[in-house]
Amino acid sequence: MLPKFNILTPEQVQAVHDHTMKILEEIGVEFLYEPALEVFRKHGQKVDGHRVYFKREFVEEQVKKAPAQFTLHARNPENNLICGGEHIIYMPGYGAPFIHEADGTRRNATMADYDNFVKLAGASKNMHMTGGTVVEPTDVDDRIRHLKMIYSHIKNSDKCFMGSASGRERAEDSIEMAAMLFGGRDVIKEKPALICLINSVTPLKYDDRMLGALMAYAEAGQAMVIASLVMAGSTGPATLAGALALQNAEVLAGITLAQSINPGTPVVYGSTSAITDMATGSLAIGNPECALFTSASAQLARFYGVPSRGGGGLSDAKIADAQAGYESMMTLLATSATGINFVLHTAGILQYFMAMSYEKFMIDDEIAGMVLRYLNGIDFAEEKFAFDVIADVGPGGHFLTQKHTKKNHKFEMRRALLSDRQSYDGWAKEKLDTNARANRKWQEVLANYEPPALDAGLDEALKNFIEKRTAELLK
Amino acid sequence: MLPKFNILTPEQVQAVHDHTMKILEEIGVEFLYEPALEVFRKHGQKVDGHRVYFKREFVEEQVKKAPAQFTLHARNPENNLICGGEHIIYMPGYGAPFIHEADGTRRNATMADYDNFVKLAGASKNMHMTGGTVVEPTDVDDRIRHLKMIYSHIKNSDKCFMGSASGRERAEDSIEMAAMLFGGRDVIKEKPALICLINSVTPLKYDDRMLGALMAYAEAGQAMVIASLVMAGSTGPATLAGALALQNAEVLAGITLAQSINPGTPVVYGSTSAITDMATGSLAIGNPECALFTSASAQLARFYGVPSRGGGGLSDAKIADAQAGYESMMTLLATSATGINFVLHTAGILQYFMAMSYEKFMIDDEIAGMVLRYLNGIDFAEEKFAFDVIADVGPGGHFLTQKHTKKNHKFEMRRALLSDRQSYDGWAKEKLDTNARANRKWQEVLANYEPPALDAGLDEALKNFIEKRTAELLK
Numbered sequence: 001m002l003p004k005f006n007i008l009t010p011e012q013v014q015a016v017h018d019h020t021m022k023i024l025e026e027i028g029v030e031f032l033y034e035p036a037l038e039v040f041r042k043h044g045q046k047v048d049g050h051r052v053y054f055k056r057e058f059v060e061e062q063v064k065k066a067p068a069q070f071t072l073h074a075r076n077p078e079n080n081l082i083c084g085g086e087h088i089i090y091m092p093g094y095g096a097p098f099i100h101e102a103d104g105t106r107r108n109a110t111m112a113d114y115d116n117f118v119k120l121a122g123a124s125k126n127m128h129m130t131g132g133t134v135v136e137p138t139d140v141d142d143r144i145r146h147l148k149m150i151y152s153h154i155k156n157s158d159k160c161f162m163g164s165a166s167g168r169e170r171a172e173d174s175i176e177m178a179a180m181l182f183g184g185r186d187v188i189k190e191k192p193a194l195i196c197l198i199n200s201v202t203p204l205k206y207d208d209r210m211l212g213a214l215m216a217y218a219e220a221g222q223a224m225v226i227a228s229l230v231m232a233g234s235t236g237p238a239t240l241a242g243a244l245a246l247q248n249a250e251v252l253a254g255i256t257l258a259q260s261i262n263p264g265t266p267v268v269y270g271s272t273s274a275i276t277d278m279a280t281g282s283l284a285i286g287n288p289e290c291a292l293f294t295s296a297s298a299q300l301a302r303f304y305g306v307p308s309r310g311g312g313g314l315s316d317a318k319i320a321d322a323q324a325g326y327e328s329m330m331t332l333l334a335t336s337a338t339g340i341n342f343v344l345h346t347a348g349i350l351q352y353f354m355a356m357s358y359e360k361f362m363i364d365d366e367i368a369g370m371v372l373r374y375l376n377g378i379d380f381a382e383e384k385f386a387f388d389v390i391a392d393v394g395p396g397g398h399f400l401t402q403k404h405t406k407k408n409h410k411f412e413m414r415r416a417l418l419s420d421r422q423s424y425d426g427w428a429k430e431k432l433d434t435n436a437r438a439n440r441k442w443q444e445v446l447a448n449y450e451p452p453a454l455d456a457g458l459d460e461a462l463k464n465f466i467e468k469r470t471a472e473l474l475k
Numbered sequence: 476m477l478p479k480f481n482i483l484t485p486e487q488v489q490a491v492h493d494h495t496m497k498i499l500e501e502i503g504v505e506f507l508y509e510p511a512l513e514v515f516r517k518h519g520q521k522v523d524g525h526r527v528y529f530k531r532e533f534v535e536e537q538v539k540k541a542p543a544q545f546t547l548h549a550r551n552p553e554n555n556l557i558c559g560g561e562h563i564i565y566m567p568g569y570g571a572p573f574i575h576e577a578d579g580t581r582r583n584a585t586m587a588d589y590d591n592f593v594k595l596a597g598a599s600k601n602m603h604m605t606g607g608t609v610v611e612p613t614d615v616d617d618r619i620r621h622l623k624m625i626y627s628h629i630k631n632s633d634k635c636f637m638g639s640a641s642g643r644e645r646a647e648d649s650i651e652m653a654a655m656l657f658g659g660r661d662v663i664k665e666k667p668a669l670i671c672l673i674n675s676v677t678p679l680k681y682d683d684r685m686l687g688a689l690m691a692y693a694e695a696g697q698a699m700v701i702a703s704l705v706m707a708g709s710t711g712p713a714t715l716a717g718a719l720a721l722q723n724a725e726v727l728a729g730i731t732l733a734q735s736i737n738p739g740t741p742v743v744y745g746s747t748s749a750i751t752d753m754a755t756g757s758l759a760i761g762n763p764e765c766a767l768f769t770s771a772s773a774q775l776a777r778f779y780g781v782p783s784r785g786g787g788g789l790s791d792a793k794i795a796d797a798q799a800g801y802e803s804m805m806t807l808l809a810t811s812a813t814g815i816n817f818v819l820h821t822a823g824i825l826q827y828f829m830a831m832s833y834e835k836f837m838i839d840d841e842i843a844g845m846v847l848r849y850l851n852g853i854d855f856a857e858e859k860f861a862f863d864v865i866a867d868v869g870p871g872g873h874f875l876t877q878k879h880t881k882k883n884h885k886f887e888m889r890r891a892l893l894s895d896r897q898s899y900d901g902w903a904k905e906k907l908d909t910n911a912r913a914n915r916k917w918q919e920v921l922a923n924y925e926p927p928a929l930d931a932g933l934d935e936a937l938k939n940f941i942e943k944r945t946a947e948l949l950k
Contacts, residue, residue: 005480005812012855019860030870051870098899104906106899204870234875238884240853242861275888277896281875284896288849289888296853316896321908322838323894325800330845333808337480351899363797370805374763378715378771380487385494386717395505395526395679400709400756409713413750413764419798421752421759421791424573424581424826431579433796433910 001086002377004302004339007295013303016296019245020252024054029204029253033211039260052253059252062259066306069341070266072223073191074129075181076158076452081128083195083223083268083341084307088375090346090368091131092121093312094162094197097138098355102439104319109135109356115152116446117348120361122157123449126368127347132162132197134348135356143473146170147466150177154462158452163194163222168212171196173469175220180461189221192266197344199272200228200250202235206257214254218261225309225342226254227270230293231283234276240289244296247273255306268342270309271297274352277316283352286315286327291334298338311335312345313364316352320359320435324350328360329367336371359438362445366418373414384408417441476561477852479777479814482770488778491771494720495727499529504679504728508686514735527728534727537734541781544816545741547698548666549604550656551633551927556603558670558698558743558816559782563850565821565843566606567596568787569637569672572613573830577914579794584610584831590627591921592823595836597632598924601843602822607637607672609823610831618948621645622941625652629937633927638669638697643687646671648944650695655936664696667741672819675703675725677710681732689729693736700784700817701729702745705768706758709751715764719771722748730781743817745784746772749827752791758827761790761802766809773813786810787820788839791827795834795910799825803835804842811846834913837920841893848889859883892916 008016030050031037037047046053069084081089099109117134121127130153140148146164153161154177163174178193179185188194198214201207206214217224228250230236236243251269258265273293277284284290294311301308312335313328328349335343347364348356389404399405418437420427432440483491505525506512512522521528544559556564574584592609596602605628615623621639628636629652638649653668654660663669673689676682681689692699703725705711711718726744733740748768752759759765769786776783787810788803803824810818822839823831864879874880893912895902907915 002482003484007477007852009478012853015855015860019862022862023865027866027869104903104908106903201871203865203868203872203874232888233880233884234873237861237864237874237877238880238882239859239861239887241855241859242865244853245860245862246865276875276884277891278884278888280896280898280901282896282898284891286894287889287891288845291849292853316894317909318895318897318899318902319906319908320797321910322795322797322800322913323909325797325802326804326838326842326845327800327894329801329804330808330842330849333805334849337812354899363801367801367805370763370801374766374805374809377482378487378719378767380490380716384714384716385490385720386712386714387494387497387720389712390498390678390717390721391502393678394502396676397678398709399678399712400751402712405708405713407713409708409751409753412714413707413753414762416752416759416762419761419791419802420793421755421757422793423755423757424793424829426755427793428579428581431794433579433794434792434798435796438797 002375005337006299007338008299013299016245016248016300020248021056023245023249024059024253025056027204028053029250031206031211033208035215036211036257039257043260054253059256062256063252063304065259065263066255066267067264068305069307070192070223072160072195073182073193074158074160079159081160087341088336089128089342091127091129091344092117092134092347092361093345093349093356094131095133095136096354096356097136100318100350100355100357102359102435106355108138110139111137111148114149115156117356118152118156119446119449120442122159122451123445124365126365126372129160130157131344141474144470146173147469150174151462151466154181155454156451163196165196165198165210165213167209168216171213171216175216175222177462177465180465185220192221192223195223195225198224198226198254200254202228202230202250203246204250206254214258215261218258218265221262223266224258225268225270226251226258227272227309229272232275232289233278234281240292243273244293247271248300268307268309269297269301269304272310284316285352286331288330290314291331294331294335294340295338298340307341309342309344310340312343313347313349313367314345315350318351320357320363320438324360325363328364332367332371336375358442359435362418362438362441363434369414369417477850480812481774482813483774488774491720491723491775495723496531498720498724499534499728500531502679503528504725506681506686508683510690511686511732514732518735529728534731537731538727538779540734540738541730541742542739543780544782545667545698547635547670548668549633549635554634556635562816563811564603564817566602566604566819567592567609567822567836568820568824568831569606570608570611571824571829571831572611575793575825575830575832577834577910583613585614586612586623589624590631592831592836593627593631594921594924595917597634597926598920599840601840601847604635605632616949619945621648622944625649626937626941629656630929631926638671640671640673640685640688642684643691646688646691650691650697652937652940655940660695667696667698670698670700673699673701673729675729677703677705677725678721679725681729689733690736693733693740696737696740698741699733700743700745701726701733702747702784704747707750707764708753709756715767718748719768722746723775743782743784744772744776744779747785759791760827761806763805765789766806769810769815770813773815777814782816784817784819785815787818788822788824788842789820790825793826795832795838795913799835800838803839807842807846811850833917834910837893837913837916838909844889844892
């Protein structure tokens with residue numbers, strides 16, 4: 001593995017930390033959830049209305065309780081994941097309500113799309129888990145969506161997945177289903193099986209829905225990403241340094257709450273901070289400023305000794321074109337080279353998180369494979385220098401037929417899955433652009449995908465639970 | 476500026492160096508040009524036929540004579556460039572014989588295309604110079620191409636440009652035209668105005684054409700890139716470490732020759748090493764292995780204390796699609812973050828150097844702007860932390876109308892030139908992909924471009940020189 005690319009000096013990291021502490025002490029953060037305020041009161045923090053003013057020492061002390069890394073458990077233990085340290089976890093996009101078709105047509109995402117993206121992630125060797133809300137399945141009643149989504153992850157793959165963070169009740173349902181899968185709440189309390197995404201409401205707020213979920217997961221010993229999305233110029237300062245301090249204050253406030261509830265709760269420092277396109281006022285994510293936020297966040301998380309989440313294959317494009325390609329590559333390469341551990345939104349995202357695209361998913365899968373190969377670096381073992389081969393071939397000679405070439409090329413050079421490397425004439429037979437090739441490819445992958453078997457009794461039990469809860473929730 | 480991303484440990488750099496020295500000492504390099512062999516004989520190196528066996532100390536001593544950085548002079552001194560250190564120089568692609576149209580049609584490149592790319596580079600604020608052989612103008616007789624190409628750079632822009640490296644005679648013509656532009660050979664000997672591209676013939680050879688040019692430029696005190704393109708798996712070992720040592724041996728041999736001829740000659744350590752697509756046997760450049768070669772080369776050049784050249788916006792795609800976008804971004808970001816100074820092929824390249832594309836040029840221009848913004852990093856000046864603004868806005872507030880936002884957003888956030896950041900509905904009015912938008916854009920830029928004025932007397936003198944030389948060369 002390559003060393004991590006640190007874009008900040010230690011002094012800059014310290015400066016962000018100091019400004020963050022000033023924000024937490026003097027401005028404070030609002031928590032719109034009485035049980036959370038109660039936790040802070042009990043821990044001696046000043047609470048005024050919904051606003052909590054933090055003591056610097058308290059925050060620093062709580063953050064220290066978070067583990068530097070943890071294992072997330074999959075139903076197939078071969079797919080267990082370590083989150084933190086040198087490890088990178090890739091997964092599909094999260095939360096998009098729309099699908100953009102290959103020709104740029106937009107439609108609402110459905111449960112069938114949900115299943116498809118879970119399968120595509122299950123089939124990909126670059127996607128380490130199947131993610132969370134891979135799309136918003138808009139054809140399913142909002143009250144029971146979380147049940148169907150969790151079931152889709154369990155049924156269609158045996159990789160790790162995420163739980164619902166839409167309020168305490170849905171969080172509890174998620175935890176219950178994971179407990180069924182692993183043999184009880186006690187089991188997953190020791191071996192976390194779920195991770196959820198907790199978002200602040202920038203600037204400087206947390207709502208009751210997120211706080212309810214945070215508390216449920218913390219109590220159950222499950223993992224969580226605590227993330228802030230500062231839109232520099234609208235929900236945060238237009239200066240990146242200011243936006244970064246604001247983000248940092250929100251994330252540390254959330255981590256402090258989780259550790260106050262259950263010390264040692266596995267938390268991930270999360271950033272989705274990006275910019276506001278000043279021409280339209282809308283979010284813009286596929287840009288160098290977002291890559292800088294991500295890179296800086298990786299380093300802040302290392303400073304605090306916790307795993308990080310940020311970036312992904314981010315794009316504002318509406319179709320899987322050159323822009324989708326270069327924006328995704330910039331953000332995923334910056335994300336990964338600077339050492340982000342948990343990469344939500346690695347594959348499929350278009351139009352600043354609003355849409356998923358099957359074609360973009362396949363493109364990002366290729367990008368992910370390329371980035372992982374880059375991060376693997378160069379093997380400098382003595383025999384790799386191939387001195388004898390170079391001497392044998394000599395000036396003007398050729399290496400193609402050398403044994404050394406046959407022995408090594410597969411390990412040294414990644415094989416492209418989607419990228420075209422033909423001659424012009426070979427390509428010109430069909431003249432397919434990458435969007436068209438990706439369109440063929442995902443259909444092929446889905447057609448050939450066989451989900452891993454799920455124990456029939458467990459499947460039955462899960463279905464019964466969903467049926468019971470559906471009846472209760474739709475009542 | 477961000478710190479440079481070092482992908483190798485100092486021990487790995489030393490290991491590459493040691494293996495390189497063993498290659499130079501024990502295998503040697505062939506120079507198919509008697510005057511070059513004579514230089515090495517005079518410097519006490521063992522010459523056997525065309526093969527030169529180098530003493531390690533001699534190579535190390537010669538390489539030390541090369542300057543760490545130098546200034547390249549433009550006819551508009553505001554466009555002078557420093558090559559080396561923290562500086563990055565971007566320019567168009569080099570040497571492609573074909574143009575790929577927006578629909579993927581291929582045709583031969585012409586002199587009109589040449590002028591167009593020089594103008595596009597002249598108009599771009601991300602292209603620091605107009606480059607060299609921006610395309611091969613196949614409609615001009617090969618014997619006089621170099622004259623027309625140099626004239627195009629002088630006439631259509633006042634940025635720095637490259638000279639011909641196709642043999643001693645064309646090199647001398649290039650130097651003569653540059654001398655006319657700057658007021659004589661003595662002037663440019665003190666203030667280098669030209670840089671040329673010298674390529675080895677991998678493995679371990681230099682041909683007479685390149686060596687003739689190298690000697691002409693070295694004698695005239697002009698700058699040169701000395702580059703090696705190892706195709707791992709065919710013209711070099713399939714192992715990246717071996718290919719890197721091979722490349723390093725070739726480049727150091729070339730630098731040693733230049734310094735032996737004229738100590739202090741401005742040289743740039745060049746790498747275009749990439750891989751062989753084992754399925755087709757053809758060159759593949761838009762990949763992580765090529766990015767690794769480039770990144771490692773930047774570091775090797777720093778080790779030797781000379782400026783570096785490598786990478787660019789490299790792609791194997793045939794059309795300006797998602798692959799063109801992600802390959803270009805991977806290679807240009809890796810090139811730039813790891814500290815390459817001189818970036819030939821920043822814009823326009825498709826199909827592993829075989830083609831230039833106008834649409835790809837505009838896409839790469841956007842990519843270059845994004846990468847430069849990323850490298851600019853985050854400004855951590857005290858006022859950028861915006862504490863007072865965050866306090867004034869408070870939890871739940873908004874920053875869009877703050878004075879601080881109006882004052883700062885233009886400096887902090889780069890404005891996209893080509894990327895689409897509209898809402899879906901805005902985009903869906905025309906549904907243009909980036910290829911189509913780029914197609915509009917380059918025509919717009921060309922239509923609005925006015926080349927800087929050129930002194931009429933000088934223009935006349937250059938035309939007379941070209942006329943005279945044309946008559947001689949076509950005789």
